[in-house]
Amino acid sequence: MEILHILATEDIPEIILDKEKEVFEISGRSLPEDINSFYQPVINWIQGYIRTPNPVTIFKFRFSYFNTASSKIILDILTMFEVMNEEGHNVVIRWYYQKDDEDMLEAGEEFAEMVEVPFELVTL
Amino acid sequence: MPVANFNNTADFFEFVYGFYKTIKANDICLVYEGKITHQITKSFISLAEAQMAEDKEAVRVQRIILHVMVECLQNVSRHADDHDPGDNIYSGKGIFMISKNSFDYFFTTGNTVLNEKIPALIEMINKINKLDNPMLKDFYLKQMREGRLSDKGGAGLGFIDIRRKTGRKIEYYFLPVSEKISFFMLTTSVSRTT
Numbered sequence: 063m064e065i066l067h068i069l070a071t072e073d074i075p076e077i078i079l080d081k082e083k084e085v086f087e088i089s090g091r092s093l094p095e096d097i098n099s100f101y102q103p104v105i106n107w108i109q110g111y112i113r114t115p116n117p118v119t120i121f122k123f124r125f126s127y128f129n130t131a132s133s134k135i136i137l138d139i140l141t142m143f144e145v146m147n148e149e150g151h152n153v154v155i156r157w158y159y160q161k162d163d164e165d166m167l168e169a170g171e172e173f174a175e176m177v178e179v180p181f182e183l184v185t186l
Numbered sequence: 187m188p189v190a191n192f193n194n195t196a197d198f199f200e201f202v203y204g205f206y207k208t209i210k211a212n213d214i215c216l217v218y219e220g221k222i223t224h225q226i227t228k229s230f231i232s233l234a235e236a237q238m239a240e241d242k243e244a245v246r247v248q249r250i251i252l253h254v255m256v257e258c259l260q261n262v263s264r265h266a267d268d269h270d271p272g273d274n275i276y277s278g279k280g281i282f283m284i285s286k287n288s289f290d291y292f293f294t295t296g297n298t299v300l301n302e303k304i305p306a307l308i309e310m311i312n313k314i315n316k317l318d319n320p321m322l323k324d325f326y327l328k329q330m331r332e333g334r335l336s337d338k339g340g341a342g343l344g345f346i347d348i349r350r351k352t353g354r355k356i357e358y359y360f361l362p363v364s365e366k367i368s369f370f371m372l373t374t375s376v377s378r379t380t
């Protein structure tokens with residue numbers, strides 16, 4: 063599978079999706095100008111990946127900030143992993159937050175409530 | 187030499203000085219009038235971040251302000267109704283203002299809306315203002331689950347997020363401009379001691 067690598071700027075996160083090296087990560091800030099077209103390649107990549115996933119998938123979210131439109135997309139991504147989980151694949155979401163960032167921790171807890179996927183909340 | 191709408195240069199400079207005094211007296215940190223683009227949003231965020239770092243605002247306050255600014259600015263950029271060019275001076279544009287006192291920051295936006303959209307806006311803001319924290323959380327999650335992203339990228343979550351992050355009510359006002367449109371102003375505050 064092709065590697066998807068998007069470099070971060072002041073308004074978009076870094077995204078690395080690499081099946082072979084088992085790296086699945088979104089990190090940084092997310093407030094893209096056009097939310098739908100920015101995340102479409104990510105959605106497409108994950109849709110392809112969940113058809114023939116690795117034996118274990120650890121997907122890392124390492125946001126410092128995301129806007130409300132991005133939160134909707136994050137839920138869409140998590141829902142795809144929920145399907146994967148239901149189909150018996152081994153998938154873990156690792157949600158990172160700064161120790162003093164209560165809101166980021168709370169956001170992680172809320173996403174964990176919304177989807178049936180193993181969820182780990184990890185301090186940075 | 188007459189300047190802009192003034193009879194003479196002295197009047198113009200008097201006006202500028204009066205304007206400057208108004209800004210100082212009201213502790214206005216930033217005021218912008220015009221089209222709010224993504225570029226403008228990004229610029230204002232970095233301006234505000236630099237200023238807040240210089241003022242040594244608490245990190246938590248800085249984070250809340252980032253949330254409030256982005257949602258406020260994106261609201262205007264998505265919803266400022268674009269009327270026929272020349273229809274009125276406000277067409278598709280807006281105002282964004284940051285002011286402060288010793289205790290709070292204030293974020294104010296203003297933009298035109300079609301009158302027919304006003305009842306739904308009032309209903310939405312009043313509803314959000316009445317909800318307590320657990321109810322706001324439930325409403326946010328419900329909107330995230332059931333809401334659809336609009337073509338403009340809106341998820342209907344901005345007001346709820348502002349209310350949740352600030353813990354403050356959203357104040358608003360509609361000023362009639364014509365039979366078709368009104369000027370919609372909204373202000374929210376962030377405590378500097380959060």
